Amino acid sequence: ETGVTQSPTHLIKTRGQQVTLRCSSQSGHNTVSWYQQALGQGPQFIFQYYREEENGRGNFPPRFSGLQFPNYSSELNVNALELDDSALYLCASSLDRGGTEAFFGQGTRLTVV
Amino acid sequence: GDSVTQMEGPVTLSEEAFLTINCTYTATGYPSLFWYVQYPGEGLQLLLKATKADDKGSNKGFEATYRKETTSFHLEKGSVQVSDSAVYFCALSDDRDDKIIFGKGTRLHILP
Numbered sequence: 001e002t003g004v005t006q007s008p009t010h011l012i013k014t015r016g017q018q019v020t021l022r023c024s025s026q027s028g029h030n031t032v033s034w035y036q037q038a039l040g041q042g043p044q045f046i047f048q049y050y051r052e053e054e055n056g057r058g059n060f061p062p063r064f065s066g067l068q069f070p071n072y073s074s075e076l077n078v079n080a081l082e083l084d085d086s087a088l089y090l091c092a093s094s095l096d097r098g099g100t101e102a103f104f105g106q107g108t109r110l111t112v113v
Numbered sequence: 114g115d116s117v118t119q120m121e122g123p124v125t126l127s128e129e130a131f132l133t134i135n136c137t138y139t140a141t142g143y144p145s146l147f148w149y150v151q152y153p154g155e156g157l158q159l160l161l162k163a164t165k166a167d168d169k170g171s172n173k174g175f176e177a178t179y180r181k182e183t184t185s186f187h188l189e190k191g192s193v194q195v196s197d198s199a200v201y202f203c204a205l206s207d208d209r210d211d212k213i214i215f216g217k218g219t220r221l222h223i224l225p
Contacts, residue, residue, distance in 0.1 A: 004156075033212065042117075042202050042215030043157070056212055090156060092213075102213060104149075104157040 003027075004093050004105035012111045018079045021108045023091030025072040029103075030096055031055070032074045034066060037088040037107070049074060078110075086112045115140045119203045119216035126193055127224050134188040134219050136177075136203035144205040146170075146179050146186040147213070151200045160188075160201070195223045 003026040013019050025032050031050045035043035045058035049068035063079040072093070078085055088109050092102040119136040126132060138146065148160040148170070161170030166181035175190045186203060203216040 031211070035213075035215075040217070042204075042217045043213075045212040045214070048211055058212060092157075101159060101162075103159075106154075106156040 004091060004103050006089075006091050006105035006108050008108060009106065010109045010111075012113060013081050015081055015083060015112055017081050018077065019081060019110060021076040021078075021089050021091075021110070023074045023076070023093075023105055025074065025091075025093030026103060027072055028095065029072060029093035031094045032068055033092045033094075033102065034074075034076045035090040035092065036060075036085075037090060039087070043090055046076070081112045083112050086110060115142075115144065115205060115207060115214050117203050117205055117214055117216035119201075119219055121217070122200075122220040123222055124219060125222045125224065128195055129192045130223075132188070132190040132193045132197075132221070134201055134203075134221070136186045136188065136216060138184050138186065138203075138205050140184075140205055140207060142207045144207045146177070147204040147206065148175070148177055148186070148188050149202040149204055149215070151202065151218070153199070157202065193221075193223050195225050197221060198223045 005024045033048040034046040037043040047057040048055045052068045065077045068074040088107040090107045091105045094102045116139045145164045147162045149157045150160045161172040163170040163179035169178045200218045206213045
């Protein structure tokens with residue numbers, strides 16, 4: 001049990017729709033990162049938020065966006081869904097920036113049809 | 114850019130066998146190295162880590178040594194159990210930007 005919870009656990013959306021995935025970090029953790037894990041692949045870094053501001057971004061288009069809130073919750077929003085967006089989305093929280101241990105949630109399985 | 118390469122699976126072993134999962138990395142800086150494990154239906158869990166050259170990370174009977182000269186971080190366990198069946202990810206993190214770079218994962222099956 002990592003103390004990081006994600007919702008929903010599974011989701012089915014239609015191509016072109018928008019989706020919001022949610023994450024509740026461990027209390028006191030100022031940093032949250034989001035990863036996309038395609039089937040049979042390792043997780044790929046989407047972006048990181050530190051104290052409610054974006055603190056780094058991977059190679060993902062602008063239709064992937066995020067928010068971090070003062071209550072240690074965060075959101076990943078994806079607009080104009082494509083079939084290739086089907087994946088497991090993982091949220092990871094850490095106490096601070098700079099290499100502190102990241103604690104992962106169980107993920108949200110998104111299927112785009 | 115930075116990258117991680119690990120041996121492809123699946124790896125199938127009998128219980129009590131010796132395990133090695135190879136991992137090599139490419140990095141321009143001085144990364145921290147990790148092994149994560151993903152059990153069926155669960156998220157990623159940190160198994161062990163090493164933050165500098167020659168460090169040995171260990172946990173639950175698993176070990177890995179940070180070898181800067183060979184840019185490797187191979188995972189080993191002397192006697193595997195059925196409960197070790199999972200997907201194992203080698204990863205690195207560079208303090209410059211905090212993101213974790215993962216390998217593709219190695220699925221491990223342990224037969225009773």
